[in-house]
Amino acid sequence: MYIFIDETGAFQTPARSQRISAVAALVIPESFAKTLFRRFRALVAPWRNGNPEVKGSSLVESQMAEVIRTITRFEVLLFVVAIDMSLHTTAGIVAHRDEQAGKVREAAARVLNPELKSRLDALADQLGRLSVQLYAQSAVLTSLLQAVLESSTLYYVQRNPKTLGSFTWRIDGKDMQVTPYEQMWRQIVGPLLQTRSLARPLWQLEGADYSAFNRYCGGFPEAPAHLRSRIAESTEPFLYVDTQELLRDLRFTASHRLTGLQMVDILAAGVRRALNNTLGRAGWSGIGRLMPHPPRGSDCVKFLALEDLPDVDIPYAGIVKEWNRVTRRMVV
Numbered sequence: 361m362y363i364f365i366d367e368t369g370a371f372q373t374p375a376r377s378q379r380i381s382a383v384a385a386l387v388i389p390e391s392f393a394k395t396l397f398r399r400f401r402a403l404v405a406p407w408r409n410g411n412p413e414v415k416g417s418s419l420v421e422s423q424m425a426e427v428i429r430t431i432t433r434f435e436v437l438l439f440v441v442a443i444d445m446s447l448h449t450t451a452g453i454v455a456h457r458d459e460q461a462g463k464v465r466e467a468a469a470r471v472l473n474p475e476l477k478s479r480l481d482a483l484a485d486q487l488g489r490l491s492v493q494l495y496a497q498s499a500v501l502t503s504l505l506q507a508v509l510e511s512s513t514l515y516y517v518q519r520n521p522k523t524l525g526s527f528t529w530r531i532d533g534k535d536m537q538v539t540p541y542e543q544m545w546r547q548i549v550g551p552l553l554q555t556r557s558l559a560r561p562l563w564q565l566e567g568a569d570y571s572a573f574n575r576y577c578g579g580f581p582e583a584p585a586h587l588r589s590r591i592a593e594s595t596e597p598f599l600y601v602d603t604q605e606l607l608r609d610l611r612f613t614a615s616h617r618l619t620g621l622q623m624v625d626i627l628a629a630g631v632r633r634a635l636n637n638t639l640g641r642a643g644w645s646g647i648g649r650l651m652p653h654p655p656r657g658s659d660c661v662k663f664l665a666l667e668d669l670p671d672v673d674i675p676y677a678g679i680v681k682e683w684n685r686v687t688r689r690m691v692v
Contacts, residue, residue, distance in 0.1 A: 361516065361523045362388045363508055364620035366532040368416075368628040371443070371496045373450045380635040380676070382442035382661075383497070383504045384628035386650075387512045388620060389435065389523040396434050397619040403430055404622075412616040416629025421643030424630050428646040431623065435519060437512055437688065438624075438650035440631050441504040441662045443496055444674075450492050452667030457495040461488035464548070479547075486544045498545050500664050501531075506553055507662060509606065510563060511652045511690065517568045518692045525572035526609070532621050533612030542612050550604040562601050565691075576602050631661065635676040648683025653690050660687050 369381025388396060404414045407423060419427070461484045468480035490498065516523050533542065564570065570577075579599040615621035630647055633639035651660040659680050 361390060361512065361527060362393055362620055363512075363527065363529045364388070364618065364624040365501070365504065365529065366615065366621060366624045366628045367497060367501070368625075368632040369445075371445065371493045371500075373445050373448055373453065373492060378632075378636050378638075379444050379446040380442050380632050381445055381496070381500070382440055382628060382632050382635075383500045384624055384631060385439040385504055385508050386431075386620060386624040386627060387437040387439070387508060387516075389516065389520050390526075391520060391523065392434055393620075396431070396436070399430055400427070400619060400623055403427065413622045414626070416626035417633070419626065419629075419643075421640045424626070424639065424643035425646060427623075427626050428630070428650070431627070432646060432649050436650060437515060437652050438627055438647070439504060439507050439511070440628070440651070440660075441500050441507060441664055442631070442635065443500050443664045443666070444669075445496070447665075447669045447672070448496070448667060453492045453496055456499070456666040457490060457492075458488060461485075483544065483548050486540075487548065490541065490544075494541050496666065498541070499666060501545065502549055502552055503662065503664050505529075505549060505607075506556060509553070509603075510560075513573065514563050514565060515652055515688075515690055517565060517570060517573070521569040522572050524570070525575065527606050529607060529610035530618055530621060531610070531612050532615045532625065538612050546610065546612075550607050553607075554603040557601065557603065576605050578602060634679055635661075637675065644679065645682070646686075648686040649688065651683060651687045653687040654684065660684050 363385050365383065365385045367381070367383045369378060371381040403426060407414050407419070416424070464480055464484035464487060468477050468484065471477040471480060487495075513524060531542075533539075538546075577599065579597055582598055613621065615625055627647065627650070630639060630644055634644035634647070648660060654660045654662075660683050661680050
């Protein structure tokens with residue numbers, strides 16, 4: 361499967377008129393990707409006006425709606441993780457950043473291999489120096505990858521299990537070369553997701569065909585010694601999903617080179633503009649039909665909080681609820 365990822369919004373405090381920043385992922389099985397790309401390019405070709413690509417921030421409501429209708433005809437999934445920067449403070453995000461950097465240093469202190477310990481210490485230092493903007497973006501992006509892995513595997517094992525045999529990740533890069541921030545995040549995201557999976561293992565459907573996905577799975581007779589204190593049944597067989605292997609084909613790429621990145625740019629902008637009240641209902645009403653149905657008690661758009669947030673009325677709550685009602689069913 362192809363996973364195309366783009367961010368939208370400034371991720372800055374204090375937020376002004378644009379409260380919401382977000383990162384979106386569009387998951388497309390390889391079996392019909394070329395057909396979808398061809399139809400999308402034909403649709404937006406008249407809108408380019410000599411530009412190499414069409415940006416979602418420039419589309420009017422009717423154009424946004426037509427893009428959504430075209431993509432909805434295919435069995436794709438759209439994931440969105442957002443953050444309301446108007447509810448966050450610089451001090452709160454800095455505290456969260458410093459706490460996470462401290463956890464990496466604690467992990468480094470437990471490592472016996474000197475080379476690995478040195479790498480972890482260097483990553484902790486890089487993480488601790490991130491700006492508020494880049495740290496918020498990295499936290500949202502990491503949460504997005506976790507959501508993609510958890511839900512897309514469950515969704516497609518019932519509909520197209522062969523697509524679980526490969527994961528190609530392409531993220532819209534912001535420079536011609538990989539930036540130091542992108543390089544740092546690429547190094548730390550795999551271990552972070554692997555650690556989170558101890559408390560929140562990947563969902564799997566009993567009786568489903570995971571034969572294509574098994575290449576990413578492994579096990580030991582019991583939990584490794586350094587993990588036993590974190591696992592309740594540490595003497596039971598220890599099964600795992602190799603997150604590093606799942607992310608092996610992850611690259612930052614310029615959006616004008618890949619149709620999938622141009623598609624997710626438009627969808628991400630549609631979500632952000634809807635939640636920031638700069639896109640009318642005619643443009644955003646169909647977006648929910650691309651998203652997987654959320655677990656009970658949650659929403660199709662995941663909102664990340666990096667500090668304790670004030671209890672206030674959320675102006676975009678009604679939009680998210682409307683999307684919730686039309687999401688794609690997870691279980692056949």
